[in-house]
Amino acid sequence: MPCLSYQKVLILCSEWSLKFLTNHKMIKDGTWVTFGGQISDEVAERLMTIAYESGVNLFDTAEVYAAGKAEVILGSIIKKKGWRRSSLVITTKLYWGGKAETERGLSRKHIIEGLKGSLQRLQLEYVDVVFANRPDSNTPMEEIVRAMTHVINQGMAMYWGTSRWSAMEIMEAYSVARQFNMIPPVCEQAEYHLFQREKVEVQLPELYHKIGVGAMTWSPLACGIISGKYGNGVPESSRASLKCYQWLKERIVSEEGRKQQNKLKDLSPIAERLGCTLPQLAVAWCLRNEGVSSVLLGSSTPEQLIENLGAIQASATALSDKLRGFHGVGEDVPRQCPVSPHLCPSCHSFPVTWKSLTGYLFLD
Numbered sequence: 059m060p061c062l063s064y065q066k067v068l069i070l071c072s073e074w075s076l077k078f079l080t081n082h083k084m085i086k087d088g089t090w091v092t093f094g095g096q097i098s099d100e101v102a103e104r105l106m107t108i109a110y111e112s113g114v115n116l117f118d119t120a121e122v123y124a125a126g127k128a129e130v131i132l133g134s135i136i137k138k139k140g141w142r143r144s145s146l147v148i149t150t151k152l153y154w155g156g157k158a159e160t161e162r163g164l165s166r167k168h169i170i171e172g173l174k175g176s177l178q179r180l181q182l183e184y185v186d187v188v189f190a191n192r193p194d195s196n197t198p199m200e201e202i203v204r205a206m207t208h209v210i211n212q213g214m215a216m217y218w219g220t221s222r223w224s225a226m227e228i229m230e231a232y233s234v235a236r237q238f239n240m241i242p243p244v245c246e247q248a249e250y251h252l253f254q255r256e257k258v259e260v261q262l263p264e265l266y267h268k269i270g271v272g273a274m275t276w277s278p279l280a281c282g283i284i285s286g287k288y289g290n291g292v293p294e295s296s297r298a299s300l301k302c303y304q305w306l307k308e309r310i311v312s313e314e315g316r317k318q319q320n321k322l323k324d325l326s327p328i329a330e331r332l333g334c335t336l337p338q339l340a341v342a343w344c345l346r347n348e349g350v351s352s353v354l355l356g357s358s359t360p361e362q363l364i365e366n367l368g369a370i371q372a373s374a375t376a377l378s379d380k381l382r383g384f385h386g387v388g389e390d391v392p393r394q395c396p397v398s399p400h401l402c403p404s405c406h407s408f409p410v411t412w413k414s415l416t417g418y419l420f421l422d
Contacts, residue, residue, distance in 0.1 A: 103135050120151035133180035150176045153191035164194035169205040188215040192222045199234050207240040221247035225261040250275035263349045272351035278344045285337045341369035
């Protein structure tokens, strides 16, 4: 399992409400291997300050990131800055809490004790959303939903969500909640980028339309691959150069990785024409999906963060004005193109399985 010492930041592009995870578009600037790992506490504070002053008000972390240190740093910065708790949306995730069997999983014991531990590290009375960081086949679904409902009723969390759950598992949790008058999950965290599309574009839309579960997507740059920085190998200061990310390095230098780099070369001229960078284009592309409520980003420097924030403008202006159809890059998308009609009006005529990078439609 890759190391997970990161924390994420979210921008709310519109007023937060009870249904913020399904009704509003957001950008999250995250630091996957940074807080408590790749960067210093001072840089972490600088990043959070830039984010907050730019309108960011949601910060996401997890008990497993840097073995809990990410939560400590996040809580310390919030306390030091004196930001009002009511102005922030804080989320965390539970599953891997320690080495003992009783310190991981989604049992009632670990959900309650794990969240108490997170709140202590964060120096907070509650989090806004607590996520189940992966499915747990060893724990009955009813026990998971009851435990999540309990921590919400106890005031330890406002809502709960899932991460890396299948559509079937999410639907089961929803059904159990409705059957026993408990609280269902409100969103799913899922990987989504130009090379990983099936779950968000095919599986989750049905849940989005039927039960209102929003998609909180992560890794829009495919762990930095879409940024273009790996076009000539693996830089020493990059994430792929870290020992715990050997799997990412192998992915980049593989034959499939080289094919992806070649495909990205076709996107650079498009980004230039739209007046944005390749990372901004990739993030804006994710935001334009109707079922995507928010996008998690990763930033280890102020420069990266500021560039990531620019995706809001790219999504709101350049894409809506100049780009009528954008058929992405990467994997085949089964069944149909799920992109909203106002972005990709020609996709309805595509065959059942359509290939990315088939063409681009511009409005001159």
